[in-house]
Amino acid sequence: MPAASRFISDKLFPERAKRERRKEARPGELLEAALDLFVAKGFAATRAEEVAARAGVSKGTLFLYFPSKEELFKAVVIENLSGRFTEWNAEFEAFEGSTSDMLRYCMRIWWERVGSTKASGLTKLMLSEGSNFPELAEFYRQEVVRPGHSLLRRIIQRGIDSGEFGPVDVDHAIYSVIAPMIFLMLWKHSAMVCVDGEADIDPEKYLAIQAETVLHGLSKPQKAGP
Numbered sequence: 001m002p003a004a005s006r007f008i009s010d011k012l013f014p015e016r017a018k019r020e021r022r023k024e025a026r027p028g029e030l031l032e033a034a035l036d037l038f039v040a041k042g043f044a045a046t047r048a049e050e051v052a053a054r055a056g057v058s059k060g061t062l063f064l065y066f067p068s069k070e071e072l073f074k075a076v077v078i079e080n081l082s083g084r085f086t087e088w089n090a091e092f093e094a095f096e097g098s099t100s101d102m103l104r105y106c107m108r109i110w111w112e113r114v115g116s117t118k119a120s121g122l123t124k125l126m127l128s129e130g131s132n133f134p135e136l137a138e139f140y141r142q143e144v145v146r147p148g149h150s151l152l153r154r155i156i157q158r159g160i161d162s163g164e165f166g167p168v169d170v171d172h173a174i175y176s177v178i179a180p181m182i183f184l185m186l187w188k189h190s191a192m193v194c195v196d197g198e199a200d201i202d203p204e205k206y207l208a209i210q211a212e213t214v215l216h217g218l219s220k221p222q223k224a225g226p
Contacts (some may be wrong), residue, residue: 027065029055034076039121043129074139080119082143088151099159100215107207115184124189152177165218180210
């Protein structure tokens with residue numbers, strides 16, 4: 001429907017317009033409801049009818065959009081995680097600062113956009129349930145793990161090529177960056193049982209310290225004086 005006609009229709013028939021907008025919004029509402037439940041209960045324990053009920057639709061409506069719980073989970077991963085890599089790779093291409101600053105930025109922005117959000121619970125879910133659902137585990141590797149590792153390799157290789165970093169094994173060096181991210185996700189979504197219960201962890205400070213630790217290890221050693 002042309003924009004002008006839709007505007008007139010909305011004014012003349014507000015209830016119908018509301019229903020139509022509600023119908024258009026349903027996939028997003030279903031994905032949000034699914035994310036809440038998958039993170040809170042896990043994949044196996046989440047039932048399709050629970051997702052539908054939380055989104056305010058019937059189970060049949062859910063399956064109109066997503067033919068199975070597996071397809072729903074894949075859509076949640078794409079919406080919240082893998083769909084971001086186009087944006088992140090574009091930021092990599094446009095970044096003009098040093099690679100050290102890029103790595104600091106990468107870790108900070110990851111926390112702001114993913115780590116601090118409910119979406120980070122998807123990683124914990126895959127760590128705990130992936131072996132029981134090999135098809136979903138492979139999907140997650142393809143859509144999230146491999147693109148993420150590829151981006152981190154590009155960042156570290158950039159530092160090596162510019163002379164900022166020493167000639168490290170890039171394939172292994174990326175895990176120095178990934179490890180503190182995994183820790184924070186477990187800390188956030190496991191009732192903080194991975195700490196002593198008394199520590200007051202500030203995620204942003206923690207990542208800043210970890211970034212400096214990684215960077216000092218990657219930095220090209222200074223030549224000894226005469």
